[in-house]
Amino acid sequence: MSVIDPYKGVRDFYPEDERIQKHIFGAMRRASESFGYEEYNASVLESTELYTAKSSEEIVNEQTYTFTDRGDRSVTLRPEMTPTVARMVASRKRELGFPLRWYSIQNFFRYERPQRGRLREFWQLNADLFGVTGLEADAEVIALAYRVMMELGASEDDFLIKIGSRSALNAELVRRNIPTGNHKKIASLMDRKGKIPEDEYEDEMNALAGGTFEIHESPDITETRRRLALLGITNTVFNPEIIRGFDYYTGIVFEVFDTNPENKRSMFGGGRYDNLVGQYGSEEVPAVGFAMGDVIARDFLETHNLMPTLNPATHLYLAPASGSDSENVALVADTLRKSDVNVAVGMKHEKIGDHIKVALKLNIPHFAVYGEKEKESGTLTIKTLATSSEQTLPLSDVPAFLFTVH
RNA sequence: GUGGCUAUGGUGUAACGGUUAACACUGGAGCUUGUGGAGCUCUCGAUCAGGGUUCGAUUCCCUGUAGUCACCCCA
Numbered sequence: 001m002s003v004i005d006p007y008k009g010v011r012d013f014y015p016e017d018e019r020i021q022k023h024i025f026g027a028m029r030r031a032s033e034s035f036g037y038e039e040y041n042a043s044v045l046e047s048t049e050l051y052t053a054k055s056s057e058e059i060v061n062e063q064t065y066t067f068t069d070r071g072d073r074s075v076t077l078r079p080e081m082t083p084t085v086a087r088m089v090a091s092r093k094r095e096l097g098f099p100l101r102w103y104s105i106q107n108f109f110r111y112e113r114p115q116r117g118r119l120r121e122f123w124q125l126n127a128d129l130f131g132v133t134g135l136e137a138d139a140e141v142i143a144l145a146y147r148v149m150m151e152l153g154a155s156e157d158d159f160l161i162k163i164g165s166r167s168a169l170n171a172e173l174v175r176r177n178i179p180t181g182n183h184k185k186i187a188s189l190m191d192r193k194g195k196i197p198e199d200e201y202e203d204e205m206n207a208l209a210g211g212t213f214e215i216h217e218s219p220d221i222t223e224t225r226r227r228l229a230l231l232g233i234t235n236t237v238f239n240p241e242i243i244r245g246f247d248y249y250t251g252i253v254f255e256v257f258d259t260n261p262e263n264k265r266s267m268f269g270g271g272r273y274d275n276l277v278g279q280y281g282s283e284e285v286p287a288v289g290f291a292m293g294d295v296i297a298r299d300f301l302e303t304h305n306l307m308p309t310l311n312p313a314t315h316l317y318l319a320p321a322s323g324s325d326s327e328n329v330a331l332v333a334d335t336l337r338k339s340d341v342n343v344a345v346g347m348k349h350e351k352i353g354d355h356i357k358v359a360l361k362l363n364i365p366h367f368a369v370y371g372e373k374e375k376e377s378g379t380l381t382i383k384t385l386a387t388s389s390e391q392t393l394p395l396s397d398v399p400a401f402l403f404t405v406h
Numbered sequence: 407g408u409g410g411c412u413a414u415g416g417u418g419u420a421a422c423g424g425u426u427a428a429c430a431c432u433g434g435a436g437c438u439u440g441u442g443g444a445g446c447u448c449u450c451g452a453u454c455a456g457g458g459u460u461c462g463a464u465u466c467c468c469u470g471u472a473g474u475c476a477c478c479c480c481a
Binding site for chain 1 (some may be wrong): 407433437439442443444466471472473474475478480481
C-alpha cells in the first residue's frame, strides 16, 4: 500500500507479536532439547541447484524467490529446510555421530498468493533423526511432535495423530501390478481424497490403478502405535488417507490434526524419508522428521484458549521521584542489573502518575519510585501493577523478590 | 496463477452523490507535586493509488495495489 507497510505476504513482528513467537519457539525448543536434539542453522540463501536437483522445475520456477547475484550465480531464498539439512548431513557423513538428532527454528520464503495461514515468509520448526532404520526412530519423532503440543499447553483431547504408511501403499501398488510411473500420481490423489468429489476420486483412481482399493493397518503402523502407547501417547489412529503429497516419503507418515470441531484440520506432519540424503552425493542415510509452522501453532493456541499472558523481559520500571533524582535512579538501576534484574528507568515525565501509565502501557509487571526517601532508607517500594499491591523491602532483597513474585 | 468479497486518522467505527468527513480509543500539551493506573481542558491525525462518469465523488464505473475467502499448490 505504501512504504510504511510490510512487503506483500510478510509480517512485522511488533514486540507483542514477537513475544508470542518467542513463546511458541520456546515450547519447540524445550521439547526438542528434551529428546536430545541439537540446534543447527544455515543461511537463508542457497544455490538454486540445491532445489532443482530434488524438486520439480515448476515448484522451483514458480514458487521460490530466485534471483541472479552480481556474480551471475542463481540464488534461492530457502523454501524449506530439508534439502539444506540433507546437504549438511551428506557432506559430513563420515564424521557425524549417528543417531543424529537435529532441530532448527528458522524462516522460509515461498512465492505464493498469500492468504490466512499461508504467507510468503513463515517460521518453522524442523526436527529430524538421521541414521536409524528401525521403527523406534519413527516412534520417537512422533513422540517429539506430541511433546511439542504438550509444551504448547495442549491436552491429548485437543489433537489427534493420524498415522499412515507409504511403504504399505507401495507394497499394495506392487501387489496390484500398477506401473511405477503411476505411483506418485496415486499418492497425490489419495492425499487429496476428501477434498474432491467422491466420483471424481473414483474416476481418477480407475484411470490410474484400474479401480479403487483400501489400505489396511500394516505391521509397521501397529508397532509404531504400540511403542507410542508405552509412553502414554494414545491419541493416535491409523488412517489410510494419510499419505502426504510428496514422493520422497518412504515409510511411516503422520499428520497431527486439531480436534476442535470448528477447526478440524491438519496442522502439521512428517514421516520417514530414507532416500533423500543419498541424493546429495553420499551413501544413503535413513531419516525421519517433521516440520511445524509458527502460524498454525499460533492459531492453535488461540482457538484452544492456550495463549498465556506474555510480559516483556523487563522486570521493573524505576521512576525518579523528581527530575533531580534521575542520576541516582540510573545508579540504582545499574546495581539491580548486576543482579540480573531487567530495569527500565523512567525519563521524560515529571509526574509519578505518568510514569505508571508508561509502565502499564509497556506491560512491565513491577513499578517503583526512587527519590530522597528511598535513598535515606535504602529501600524500594515495589508496586505489582497487575494487583496494585505494594511491598517495601531493602534494595538488596529486590532481585529475589522480583524473581519469586514474578 | 484463477475467481469472489473488502479498502475512511495509529486502532475501531460513522457519513443520501451535495457546506469544514463525524465519534470513541490511542498519541501530544496543560491542570492535579511521592504511587494521581482517574478526571477535566486543549490539540495532532484519515477517504489506498491512478483514471473515468458528474455541476459536484468517501459514495458510482474501470485499472492497479493490498487484505481476505475459495480454488491451484502446499517442499
